[in-house]
Amino acid sequence: MVHGTNEGTATVTSKPRISLDAMGGDKAPEVVIQGAERALEGNPNLELILVGDQDQLNPLLKKTRLLKNVVRIIHTDEAVDPTAKVSQALRSGKNTSMWKAIELVNNGEADAVVSAGNTGALMAMSKLQLRMIEGVTRPAIASFVPTQNGRCCILDLGANLECDEHNLVQFAIMGSAFSRFLQNIDRPTVGLLNVGEEDQKGFDYLRAAAETLRRDDLPVNYVGFVEGSDFSSGTVDVIVTDGFTGNIALKTAEGVAQLVRAFLRRAFAANIFTKIAYLFARPALARVRSMINPNAYNGAVFLGLNGISVKSHGGTNAFGYANAIGVAADMVKNGYLPEVSQAIAKANLILNEEKRDENG
Amino acid sequence: MVHGTNEGTATVTSKPRISLDAMGGDKAPEVVIQGAERALEGNPNLELILVGDQDQLNPLLKKTRLLKNVVRIIHTDEAVDPTAKVSQALRSGKNTSMWKAIELVNNGEADAVVSAGNTGALMAMSKLQLRMIEGVTRPAIASFVPTQNGRCCILDLGANLECDEHNLVQFAIMGSAFSRFLQNIDRPTVGLLNVGEEDQKGFDYLRAAAETLRRDDLPVNYVGFVEGSDFSSGTVDVIVTDGFTGNIALKTAEGVAQLVRAFLRRAFAANIFTKIAYLFARPALARVRSMINPNAYNGAVFLGLNGISVKSHGGTNAFGYANAIGVAADMVKNGYLPEVSQAIAKANLILNEEKRDENG
Numbered sequence: 185m186v187h188g189t190n191e192g193t194a195t196v197t198s199k200p201r202i203s204l205d206a207m208g209g210d211k212a213p214e215v216v217i218q219g220a221e222r223a224l225e226g227n228p229n230l231e232l233i234l235v236g237d238q239d240q241l242n243p244l245l246k247k248t249r250l251l252k253n254v255v256r257i258i259h260t261d262e263a264v265d266p267t268a269k270v271s272q273a274l275r276s277g278k279n280t281s282m283w284k285a286i287e288l289v290n291n292g293e294a295d296a297v298v299s300a301g302n303t304g305a306l307m308a309m310s311k312l313q314l315r316m317i318e319g320v321t322r323p324a325i326a327s328f329v330p331t332q333n334g335r336c337c338i339l340d341l342g343a344n345l346e347c348d349e350h351n352l353v354q355f356a357i358m359g360s361a362f363s364r365f366l367q368n369i370d371r372p373t374v375g376l377l378n379v380g381e382e383d384q385k386g387f388d389y390l391r392a393a394a395e396t397l398r399r400d401d402l403p404v405n406y407v408g409f410v411e412g413s414d415f416s417s418g419t420v421d422v423i424v425t426d427g428f429t430g431n432i433a434l435k436t437a438e439g440v441a442q443l444v445r446a447f448l449r450r451a452f453a454a455n456i457f458t459k460i461a462y463l464f465a466r467p468a469l470a471r472v473r474s475m476i477n478p479n480a481y482n483g484a485v486f487l488g489l490n491g492i493s494v495k496s497h498g499g500t501n502a503f504g505y506a507n508a509i510g511v512a513a514d515m516v517k518n519g520y521l522p523e524v525s526q527a528i529a530k531a532n533l534i535l536n537e538e539k540r541d542e543n544g
Numbered sequence: 545m546v547h548g549t550n551e552g553t554a555t556v557t558s559k560p561r562i563s564l565d566a567m568g569g570d571k572a573p574e575v576v577i578q579g580a581e582r583a584l585e586g587n588p589n590l591e592l593i594l595v596g597d598q599d600q601l602n603p604l605l606k607k608t609r610l611l612k613n614v615v616r617i618i619h620t621d622e623a624v625d626p627t628a629k630v631s632q633a634l635r636s637g638k639n640t641s642m643w644k645a646i647e648l649v650n651n652g653e654a655d656a657v658v659s660a661g662n663t664g665a666l667m668a669m670s671k672l673q674l675r676m677i678e679g680v681t682r683p684a685i686a687s688f689v690p691t692q693n694g695r696c697c698i699l700d701l702g703a704n705l706e707c708d709e710h711n712l713v714q715f716a717i718m719g720s721a722f723s724r725f726l727q728n729i730d731r732p733t734v735g736l737l738n739v740g741e742e743d744q745k746g747f748d749y750l751r752a753a754a755e756t757l758r759r760d761d762l763p764v765n766y767v768g769f770v771e772g773s774d775f776s777s778g779t780v781d782v783i784v785t786d787g788f789t790g791n792i793a794l795k796t797a798e799g800v801a802q803l804v805r806a807f808l809r810r811a812f813a814a815n816i817f818t819k820i821a822y823l824f825a826r827p828a829l830a831r832v833r834s835m836i837n838p839n840a841y842n843g844a845v846f847l848g849l850n851g852i853s854v855k856s857h858g859g860t861n862a863f864g865y866a867n868a869i870g871v872a873a874d875m876v877k878n879g880y881l882p883e884v885s886q887a888i889a890k891a892n893l894i895l896n897e898e899k900r901d902e903n904g
Contacts, residue, residue: 269744332806342739345747379702379791384629387705387788412795416803428747429792431739432785435772436793440800443776446692447835451828458828465825468811468818475807 199229200516202509203294206236207263207281208301210499213237216300217244217251219496219505223513224250226506230513233294235285237261260284264305266498273305274312282306286313289491296492296512298483300505306495307343307486314491317525319532322347323488324355325427325495326362328481329437331418337363337372338415338423341484342431349392352376352424353535356397356404357527358487359422365518366511372421375410377429385409393424401534403527441476448472479504483511487524492516559589560876562869563654566596567623567641568661570859573597576660577604577611579856579865583873584610586866590873593654595645597621620644624665626858633665634672642666646673649851656852656872658843660865666855667703667846674851677885679892682711683848685787685855686722688841689797691778697723697732698775698783701844702791709752712736712784713895716757716764717887718847719782725878726871732781735770737789745769753784761894763887801836808832839864843871847884852876 204220206213213236220232232251234241238259245252262279265272277283282301288294290313299306311323326339339359344351356374363372376394378386383394386409397406410420415437425433448469452462462469474480482504484495492515496508515521564580566573573596580592592611594601598619605612622639625632637643642661648654650673659666671683686699699719704711716734723732736754738746743754746769757766770780775797785793808829812822822829834840842864844855852875856868875881 330803332803345739377792379705379788412792412797413799413802415796416799425792428739429789432737432772432789432793433796436775436796437772437800439773439776440797441804442773443690443692444801444804444832444836447832448828451831451835452825454828454831461821461824461828464821465812465828468808468814468821468825471811471814472804472807475811476804 198517199231200296200513201231201233201294202512202516203233203235203285203288203297204509205282205285205297205299205301206234206241208299208306208498209496209505210266210300212300213240213244215500215502215505217241217248218502219500219509220255221248221251222502222506223509224254226510227513230509232256232509233258233288235260235288236263236281258284258288264302266302268302268305270304270308273302274308277305277309283309283313286310286491286493289493290314295516296494298494298496298505298508298512300496300498300500300508303342303495306493310486310489310491310493314489314493317488317490317521317528319528320354320358320488322351322354323486324358325484326359326487327434327484328366329415329434330476330481331416333418335367335481336415336418336421336423337367338425338430338434339487340425340427340430341434342427343486344427346428347389347426349389349396352389352393352426353396353402353531354488354528355424356406356422357402357531358524359424360404361520361524361527362485362487362515363422365520365523366514367421369421371405373405373407374422374424375407375414375420377423377425377433378409378411381409381411383409396535399534402531438478441478445473445476480507483508485511485515490521492521558877559591560656560873561591561593561654562872562876563593563595563645563648563657564869565642565645565657565659565661566594566601568659568666568858569856569865570626570660572660573600573604575860575862575865577601577608578862579860579869580615581608581611582862582866583869584614586870587873590869592616592869593618593645593648595620595648596623596641618644618648624662626662628662628665630664630668633662634668637665637669643669643673646670646851646853649853650674655876656854658854658856658868658872660856660858660860660868663855666853670846670849670851670853674849674853677848677850677881677888679888680714680718680848682707682714683846684715684718685844686719686847687794687844688726689775689794690836690841691776693778695727695841696775696778696781696783697727698785698790698794699847700785700787700790701794702787703846704787706788707749707786709749709756712749712753712786713756713762713891714848714888715784716766716782717762717891718884719784720764721880721884721887722845722847722875723782725880725883726874727781729781731765733765733767734782734784735767735774735780737783737785737793738769738771741769741771743769756895759894762891798838801838805833805836840867843868845871845875850881852881
């Protein structure tokens with residue numbers, strides 16, 4: 185069995201212990217500390233561990249109300265270069281705040297890790313230390329986007345450029361469990377991203393994945409192919425795709441949301457009449473802004489690893505960072521890891537048995 | 545030489561002759577006639593030919609002011625089923641309004657065709673009749689999207705699910721010429737869609753296409769890899785990608801724009817105060833709506849064919865249909881076909897010479 189040493193510690197708990205890479209992110213360590221404080225305000229049961237340069241952390245901690253009394257600091261003055269390639273980051277790695285923060289999960293001192301640092305490095309270091317859940321062939325990055333009637337979980341967002349049908353089936357299982365726990369939906373609906381809803385559309389591997397997902401005995405409530413517009417329409421709770429397409433679709437969606445915000449700003453700044461109108465419209469516009477605020481959806485998760493590792497957007501603010509901590513805490517509290525491990529094991533059993541039957 | 549019989553007729557002209565598939569589209573023939581009337585109002589020099597059921601067309605034409613005096617009708621009472629698979633559509637095809645409208649381009653009676661009918665059928669029938677420009681390996685669907693500082697041309701939007709480096713290089717050439725003529729930009733900047741801007745990112749075929757596009761002797765102003773967010777940011781004038789990714793990114797973008805429109809509606813309908821605010825905000829909001837109005841960007845073109853074939857969105861209105869006619873008219877007026885044929889021939893010469901040199 186290939187399991188991390190953290191087996192048995194990352195179980196269901198109401199007091200999640202979360203290690204934070206305090207030096208990762210564009211505005212680290214300030215935003216990390218502010219985000220941690222904010223997360224504590226919302227959930228006083230959190231146990232937070234800051235990994236980073238104590239000379240920078242201590243003065244910032246002094247300004248906090250809650251965090252300074254409960255936080256533990258693990259000191260290191262090294263950090264992963266945000267622009268480093270994965271191979272570089274790994275070579276210079278074991279004394280960095282990122283590596284050490286993940287290490288705490290690996291050796292059972294924390295239940296989850298959050299970092300706003302270099303995505304590639306976080307993925308690689310998480311994979312190396314936490315390893316994969318038994319039976320998972322590829323990890324996937326998952327996150328939420330706003331929709332007409334709530335939010336939708338999308339995966340993979342870039343862990344794997346190319347995926348085959350087996351990867352996609354596993355992503356569907358991992359994404360279902362993620363969506364169930366974070367959205368409190370009993371049987372989340374799952375769609376496969378394609379260029380049309382008709383069964384004959386798309387690549388062979390998409391149609392093969394669809395055929396498997398339609399089986400009743402898999403722990404997935406598969407509804408069919410979905411299109412790019414279903415990112416926002418709320419048709420399904422989970423959208424499964426390869427990392428290339430998912431990454432581009434997510435960034436396209438973020439770009440359009442930003443474009444509309446810019447157009448709104450421009451339209452209301454156009455002349456004295458629109459400026460006056462803005463004063464009246466401000467509450468409604470603020471409501472819309474909050475509905476498409478990327479910080480509200482911050483916290484992408486590496487699913488499929490045998491430990492919980494959450495990536496915060498590098499440029500997020502305290503509100504966004506607190507949300508990423510919230511994602512990690514929810515996964516720990518709801519026992520995501522044991523649940524998904526069982527689901528994957530069950531699915532592999534079913535699919536392998538079928539294969540054995542076919543081979544005689 | 546593989547050329548359509550229309551060679552020599554589809555040249556630069558200030559009086560574009562455009563055939564319209566009057567029976568194609570969700571609200572055909574009404575929207576086609578209203579759109580044609582509207583296009584004529586903006587450009588009285590158009591020669592329009594309606595292909596469709598005269599019994600349906602004539603009563604509608606009577607209500608028009610300009611169109612009824614100048615239009616020519618080619619009668620047929622058959623139309624392509626909007627839900628038909630391509631193979632079905634082709635089998636039942638030669639008497640349909642779509643086939644006949646394309647035929648007018650093929651036999652030199654029209655310079656371009658516009659249809660809001662079945663996309664797959666239009667692509668297949670256009671390809672069959674008009675054939676490809678000599679030296680083009682694959683056609684591509686191109687269209688525009690709004691950006692922070694204007695509009696951006698995206699291709700391929702779904703003609704080819706999978707593309708290799710040679711296809712992408714040709715798409716860059718075809719998209720450059722399209723953007724130059726429709727946006728009046730001297731040297732449109734071109735980006736290749738990828739999951740990051742760094743040179744080492746993405747698939748092998750993307751890096752190979754980038755290497756070719758960086759050559760100074762090709763008629764492409766290539767600037768590098770771009771990301772999904774560049775759909776809206778206005779970083780480049782043309783974005784090149786495969787048809788699977790392009791289709792999904794475009795639909796994602798349209799979905800998010802629709803989502804924000806829905807959020808705005810909901811926010812201003814929330815209570816009596818926001819409803820009053822709406823009265824003041826209406827002009828600014830209308831401005832934003834018009835900036836992201838998909839009808840303003842209606843008219844996707846099959847580039848690479850030896851004739852101009854424009855696909856209107858099936859659900860568009862008269863304004864949108866008139867824009868699709870406008871796209872066709874601009875391509876004819878500016879001599880897109882001779883220009884792009886030369887550019888492709890020149891590029892093939894350069895790239896083939898290089899290959900010969902390499903082979904000794």
